[in-house]
Amino acid sequence: MFRISLHPDPLVLTTPAKTKMTKLLAYFKNHPRVPRNYEWLAALFQVLVLMHCFPPDIAGQARIVLITKDKAKLTATREVTCVRKKTRPSVVVPMDLERGDRLIGDIRPVRVKFNCRGANYIASAPFDVRFQQPKGPGCYIGYSSSGGKLSAKTNGVHTHVQSGVAGMVSRYTTYEIRMTRIKPLGLARYLPFLFPPRVTIEWLVFGGEVDVKLRGFSETIRQGQKAIALGSRVPMVVPITSEDIEAAADVYAEIDVSQMATSNPQERRDAFVQLKALHGAVLADPESLQHQLELKRVQETFAIPPAEPIQPSPDPQERSNDSNLPTPTGIATAQTYTFHNRCRKPHKFRFTPQSQSFAYRPTASEVAVGGGGSTDVRFEVDTVGKKPGDYLGELVIECLDCKTERGCGPASQRWPFNLQIQ
16 A cells, blocks of 8 residues: 555536535425424435435546657547446546546556646656545545556655555655566466566655555665565565666656657757756756756756656745846845745744855845744855846745654755846
8 A cells, every 4th residue: 555645625516516516405494394494404404305315526636737759749549448337438638537436558668647636747658547535635646557657746745656565655755656467487377366577666756755564564765765676575666777767767768858849859869868868867866956057047948847847855835926027237135035834833943045156145044933833044145246147045844843744744944946137
């Protein structure tokens, strides 16, 4: 059972559910046997009946945003099946997915990219993804595969992915899940009820941290590590290899190339090689602002829309808009960030602005922020002698005591920002 955590979206009744509720209300309101002074009881009764007989539809829990095959973008496909209750709607782009829906893909070159409440997923066939009933805040997904993988960039979102008896909880993380089934050899393969295939599960963490829970095993897998569970054995934790990074970069590069406008095969091959190298550099060092900016620059060159904003490391906070305002040259100008503590308990944070182009003077280097509270972080930028133009910098945020609260988030984060001088 993987579990990977999100902030809940509000319950939204679709038009059919609203119509049913309206008709039921009108029935009880106009029924002659219902006394007027018991209208409140009738209203309560009709709500219970509605919840039992007409469960409200939930607004799309996820949305398919891209389907690719052999580096080509598809607008519709029959190679991926959507099972929705007793129907099988056509799989198209875009397509909203509801709880209870299943996506099944068996053709290996096919990849499906979907967004689940802010988190970006790429399912590489073969796969079987089920959008489950949420048991709490977040996007709950059931995932199984026989040789495929599920790549994810959570973008500050709590996600839950379940498969078998393994559990995984993560936030602000770039990770990948791989599953393979090893069939028994010899005569044992004809007796599956006695010799079931062994399932190998791998959790690869390219950025952030992941809590993996399995029978007799509970451990935090950190950036640059992977946990491997073979059958019912206790998972072992080993470093991610260069082959792992290359295989993951291949997925993201293929997604990028599929969105290119050019149809020239040579140009697409050259772009794939370049993008794969850049994605590999970002996955190998997710805290490098330089790698992220170079990737964005190349994506813009090929007119590829970026999947997520530049963010070298997980960022659970929100930033004020005035950090990108024009700054007059030769003036020490104050910049302001609004920092939100998403943890439940109060913590102490250290803020350190950095740039190769400027000198910064923070007004307060260490600040205590209450649980769920916020504070304004201000620092001055010395622009004396700088020419007009755009300059890059980053704000390093360190939590000095977050380790005392489990699941609070990464101990160190980096915020890239752009400073425009006129």
